[in-house]
Amino acid sequence: MRTATTIEAGAGNWAETVAFVCEAEKLGLDICWVAEAWGSDAPSPLGYLAARTQTMLLGSGVIQVGTRSPVTIAQTAMTLAHVSGGRFLLGLGVSGPQILEGLHGIPFARPLARMRETVQVVRSVFAGEKVAFSGSQYRIPWPGGEGRPMRVSLPPGSVPIYLATLSPKMLELTGEIADGWLGTSFVPEGAAAYFAHLDAGLAQAGRTRADLDICQGAEVGIVDEADLPGVLASRRKELAFSLGGMGSATSNFYHDAYSRQGWAQVAARVRERWQAGDRDGAAGLVTDEMVLATTLIGTEDMVRARLRTWRDTGVDTVRLYPAGDTLAARLDNLGRAIDLVRGLDRPGVADDHRSRRGMSTPTADTDVAG
16 A cells, blocks of 8 residues: 555644655655645645655645636646646545535535536646537636637646545546545445445446555554553544534535444434534544544554555555644654555564654754745
């Protein structure tokens, strides 16, 4: 498996975030995705990180379709591919009604068509074609206007496209048209809830699972056995928020994903409690089993076994969200997890990320001047 992580530019100290990314590259991390939700955008920090890294792939995880025109998305992707020396991956997602309608004032209706048409236009731009498109969501050039089909002046190029999807129809679309899948709320034992739809889309396009990079993510925290109960307790409220607080009262893709993987009843009760304002009661309904199933938290042996299960289930790239209250702690968790992933195919190889790093742990005031 390849290894990845996700950062958000607006979350905390930017200098520390850059130090984390640069040290993660030295640890051998393969990909850094940059998130975009209702805080920072993704492209701006990606351009900065392209200048501070040399080998790591950089991806938008994700640009929200609908907030930009498809041609703008394509121009952004081609620009980032150019300034990074071909290291950019374009991750796209449809977001949800709370962000699209509540923040951007854009109707959320027909997200499937919006995603499909966006990818079609983006690939047309990548190919250096004059953009002429007529769909249900986008019409280029605008009909009846003075514009004529144009091509962007950037040299043509191919950028891998990853889709962040959860619903059955979106998963089918991912299998049909994407180069990779950015998934979440993943339980290997319930992977069929996702893979059945991905495989249906792949078959429709005459492709196989080998044509799609399965990229799944989870928090990773390697702890002593004595500390495990306390760590699990602290994660229950976070999971309760995903089940009850994300999206709206009627549209919560995380809740739906957990429901499809065997937790429909408890997910419904958690959402009911959360939306009634009983946050502690909602968290109390989340079980240790749910936390362990959807994270990479545990002792080193537990995390190693869980990573092996993820790999054997079909995950190609694991996104690691390292736990820790300090930069040093997060890097320690990340380095240990990277070693565990690399050791899956090397039985008997000792894990020693500290000696392999051969560097001191950076502090929050590490120089990040570009």
